[in-house]
Amino acid sequence: MRLKDLINSIELVEIAGELHEDTPVGSICFDSRKVGPNAVFVAIRGFNTDGHQYINQAVEADAMAIVCEEIPKSWSSHQLFLKVWDSREALAKIAKRFYENASDELKVIGVTGTNGKTTTTGMIKCILDANEIKTGLIGTTGYIIGNQLYELDRTTPDALELHQLFHKMLEAGCRAVVMEVSSHALALKRTAGIRFDIAVFTNLTHDHLDFHGSMTAYADAKKLLFDNLSESAFAVINADDDYAEKMVKDCKANIVRCGVINAREKELENPIIDVMAKVFSYTINGTSAIIADDKNSMMHQFRTLGKFNMYNTVEAYAAGLAFGFDRIHIIRGLMKCPPVRGRMQQVWSKDHRCAIVDYSHTPDALENALQTICLVKPENGRIITLFGCGGDRDKEKRPLMGKIAEDNSDIIIITSDNPRSEDPEKILDDIQAGIHKQNNFYRIVDRETAIRKAITLLTRGDVALIAGKGHETYQEIAGKKFHFDDKEIIESVFREQEGLI
Structure with a gap:
């Protein structure tokens, strides 16, 4: 892939520096740490940082061309700068051309x-x-x-x-x-x-x-x-x-x-x-x-x-x-079509108790899941709902989900989802603001402990909805990811309980 092939795929505002159109392009990147010889570096304005701040590092790493929305005030004539209106759009079009459309x-x-x-x-x-x-x-x-x-x-x-x-x-x-x-x-x-x-x-x-x-x-x-x-x-x-x-x-x-x-x-x-x-x-x-x-x-x-x-x-x-x-x-x-992992996925015990693992992490998804369970469960069965809300994400939905759980459940357990950088207890405070019932309500910050509680409460005819994480096999706490699988824990508790039945 030659440089001119990439240039022809985008709308340029200005070209500054030496342009060698027939130079082969080795790679494209928007992370200056990944720049190598014959790389095209695209400076993206992000939410936490601006790629334009790392143009010098890309140049020092021998980038052949810099795609940017603003050319640095001081630059060497030996370095090629390609100014565009929108770096994100340019990256998408350059990437498409680089990978041969x-x-x-x-x-x-x-x-x-x-x-x-x-x-x-x-x-x-x-x-x-x-x-x-x-x-x-x-x-x-x-x-x-x-x-x-x-x-x-x-x-x-x-x-x-x-x-x-x-x-x-x-x-x-x-x-x-x-x-x-x-x-x-x-x-x-x-x-x-x-x-x-x-x-x-x-x-x-x-x-x-x-x-x-x-x-x-x-x-x-x-x-x-x-x-x-x-x-x-x-x-x-x-x-x-x-x-x-x-x-x-x-x-x-x-x-x-x-x-x-x-x-x-x-x-x-x-x-x-x-x-x-x-x-x-x-x-x-x-x-x-x-x-x-x-x-x-x-x-x-x-x-x-x-x-x-x-x-x-x-x-x-x-x-x-x-x-x-x-x-x-x-x-x-x-x-x-097989069932999709973590999407209304049923997990049954040998004594015919049912837990459902679902990715429902929005108000509408949680309400749909609960209303569906109400429709298909035995008439006298209870609905046990366990859920949390992700940290560093939309906070407005937390009390809404709390109210939905209260309106559609017999027993509620609020717990951690992926707290990320937030205090897990503060997230639970936000959820609990939408819940007014005192009976049959549990607040357990540790998710594994909460799941164990839900399965302990589960009797034949009941359905326990373990909501929020679905297919995910990790939990993110304080910036670190740990192995965590809702389905694995449910199955483990079911096995532990087999000898007690």
């Missing part, structure tokens, strides 16, 4: 929304895999190439890593990639320059206001995914969500609206719905429903629990239609 060779499906991204991307991947379309996956639980799962630090990686993954997937024989697209990634332009063939909107509820500042700004960030779709692309939306039409207001793509209704109620169907799930029953074993589009309808038993998961299912189905599959081939993929 790999994303253009893949069918790219993006899923955005507050909740349901991981489940929906997993279902779409199952549909494509079942129809012999080798598909990569990028999301909260990591990235998948073939059958191998690798860890990621965030839901949507930075632009450089993202395009590196696309390149790896293409080399591995993938023909498509389905990815979670976070609001942070959209706002920070990590996905700039990616041509999405299908975009899916699940829902929008209270979250990430520490970053976006307001629900309006949060929605505007999500909307960017749909604003940039081409006329040949497809936008699949949950039409029952209040923000759905806002998402596609300026969208040029083909719009597919999805919905879910209870088939036993005399409820008028929304005439604008293109793909509808008509649910006949929700049970602990799954959901019986008809998914009907304009051509087909047939009853199926899906493994997913609850109405919110039927939205994920019907949107995955609609994405399959947009991809060009018929109903039989889509359903075949959905039937093969």
